[in-house]
Amino acid sequence: MKKQIDLRQPFDISFIVDFIDTTATDGGAFVLQADSAAVGDTYNGLGFRNIKHSVAVTFDAKRTNYDNDPNFDHISIQTNGDTKHGTSNELTVPVTIEPFYSVNYFPPYPPKIVFHHLVTIKWNPASNLLSAYIDHALIISAQNDIIKNIFGGNPMVYWGLTASNTQEEWFPATKEVTFGYFYFFFGDIQPKYTTAPELDTCYDRPIQYFDSSVYSVDSFYNNVQYAKWYWDFGDGQFSNLRFPPPHQYPRPGEYTVKFTVSNDLGCTFDTLVRTIHLGSIPTADFSIEGAACNNSPILFTDKSSSGVGAPTVWYWNFDNTAIGRDANPVTTFQQPGFKNISLRVRTFYGCESETIKVIEVGEKPVIDFNFQKDCEGTVNFNSKVLNNAKIIKWNWLFGDLGSSPLPQPTHHYKQNGTYSASLFVETNAGCVSDSVSKNILINKIYPFAGNDTTLSIGEPLPLHATGGETYQWIPSTGLSNSSVANPVVHLNQDQDYILVAKNSDGCEAQDTLRIKVYKGPEVYIPNAFTPNGDGHNDFFRATGPGIKHLEYLRIYDRSGKMLFETKNIRNGWDGIYSGQPQPSGTYTWMLSATDFNGTKFFKKGIVVLVR
Secondary structure, eight states: OOEEEETTSOEEEEEEEEEEOOTTOOEEEEEEESOTTOOOOOTTTTTTTTOSSEEEEEEEOSOOGGGTOOSSOEEEEEETTOOOSSSTTBSSOOEEOGGGOEEEOOTTSOOEEEEEEEEEEEEETTTTEEEEEETTEEEEEEEOOHHHHTTTTOOEEEEEEEEESOOSSOOSOOOOEETTEEOOOOSSOBOOEEEESOSSEETTSOBEEEEOOBOOSSOSTTSGGGOEEEEEOSSSOEEOSSSOOOBOOSSSEEEEEEEEEEOTTOOEEEEEEEEEEEEOOOBOOEEEESOOBTTSOEEEEEOOBOSSSOEEEEEEEETTTEEEOSSSOEEOOSSOEEEEEEEEEEETTOOEEEEEEEEEEBOOOOEEEEEEEOTTSEEEEEEEEOSSOOEEEEEEEOSSSOEEOSSSOEEEOOSOEEEEEEEEEEETTOOBOOOEEEEEEEOOOOOBOOOOEEEETTOOEEOOOBSSSEEEEESOTTBSOTTSSSOEEOOSSOEEEEEEEEOTTSOEEEEEEEEEEESSSOOBOOSEEOOSSSSSSOSBOOBOTTEEEEEEEEEEOTTOOEEEEESOTTOOBOSEETTEEOOSEEEEEEEEEEETTSOEEEEEEEEEEOO
């Protein structure tokens, strides 16, 4: 099969099928196939049996029990080299062709039952319909997406005609497949020939040329007994024998073969001229992309070469554990070690070669790690190799942009949070492990008992501890509960507290809170301040133990202009108004507030600003 066709385009192919219905006649087929070099069985196989990835319109003129043939000569549409009827490879049920038979008489021979009709095969890719016609009448059709279902999505296939078990008795005709036609020739000498192997082929095989010309039996001058032959093999060699000895071409390449037959009178009827192509023996070769490791995909790349005819078929054997048919297959070995890899390639012209290489498959590391952390954010990591892989490189990522190439690194995390630490390793053979990741919670303790403060005798004060998970206040004097974060304190005298905070990792830390108690409610205001930026007495502010709400604290100059106001007892005046430092002198202040008992009170006084 050397004629290629694109199944994405419709086709309409016609030819004459001509055979005599005898006990020795089997049948033939119009075949579409993926492999140009694939050949089917001949005996009772229509020349189609066992051609994989194929579709055929079959003509069967002999009943074969093995194929479940019906009791009539028939036509069918079958796939994948399966000539049996009733299987999943049959796209249609058989249809009889016996109504197309006729009886012909060729003296002095007895009458013969013959089939001599125009057959047309049509393909419509839009509807996925394959149809067969006899004398322009539709006989059989099948709808099937053969590009997808039979040819694996490849629309480029090869087509031709096959046959087997032709006439057992001699008849002045020879069935020949040429450009899609079966011929019976009658009359003058018609030059024809066949070859073994079929052309085009590989140059290393001797080619046997067979005369299959048609010779008239009703003419003395055109009988085979008086014919003369001329062969020009295209390489400077010639022959006048009807069946020349097997011819060995000197090298691959392109050759023009000429053949003609003359009758007894010396008349030459036709000269057959054909350009043949003889492919060269390929050099099978391949390489591996990257490291070869067990339990990891390994890419094999075909590096085969050929002078004439590129490789079109690949047969891979991966140490008898898997096979491949792609040019660049991917396979995986479960176990490490030395592996025998064989590659056999075949070119378009049927030339084959094979190579075997031994590769070493390294052991892919299987790893894990554990860690220990302290209360200050320092973590000690410990890697573990769970098989026999020899590690030369460690790759740690700590989740905070930190990394390390050490097998047992130590890393310090500056901030609290959850970090995803990961590890992958590499062997001396370049095998890389899967990455192992674990979450690490950094939970350093930063206890805060609150700012030192003042309050009045009997005034309740809620405390707010933060930075831990459990808390203990020491001592418990005046506290509503010494084991919670937010106890309420009532005091009659000054008190210092130590806050002990702990977390789930068993870490603990301390903070101190000082509380000064005044008789109150009362307001304590200095009589002078020095806003010179030395950090001492730079602000004028009020201290108000027992004050629940400050309505305002205001500062006025001698002319009565308000220079400062706040509603927050913690805020104070820095001696600046409208961006300008105010001069030394006396200023009036006024304060309005509500104490923790809900009583509103007002106070005023004089403060001296000293520059």
